[in-house]
Amino acid sequence: MTFAARSVTDKITVIVLPIAAFVAAGFEHSNANLYLLPYALAVKNLANAEFWVALGQDASAYPALNAVSSVRNIVVATIGNLIGGSVLVGAVYWFVYLRRRH
Numbered sequence: 001m002t003f004a005a006r007s008v009t010d011k012i013t014v015i016v017l018p019i020a021a022f023v024a025a026g027f028e029h030s031n032a033n034l035y036l037l038p039y040a041l042a043v044k045n046l047a048n049a050e051f052w053v054a055l056g057q058d059a060s061a062y063p064a065l066n067a068v069s070s071v072r073n074i075v076v077a078t079i080g081n082l083i084g085g086s087v088l089v090g091a092v093y094w095f096v097y098l099r100r101r102h
Contacts, residue, residue: 001018028077030074030080040070044059
């Protein structure tokens, strides 16, 4: 959509709604997960006791957060992003710009 927009204001305007919808729908982005999951693992495994006391939690409250589940999440999110980005976005561009008019 930003390639079809002509001014900077148009480009910003057309990109806000799809990003907001992506986040609001709860979808995951592989690039974001490549940062957030290792960060969460580091916090879980390296945070000191004062951190957990201030949080009112304990590291054992997050048993599903481990390296195996993180890698699995990144693989699945990447596959979904590839399908969504290539097939669904490509279909929208075909529908809007390339299909024949009768």
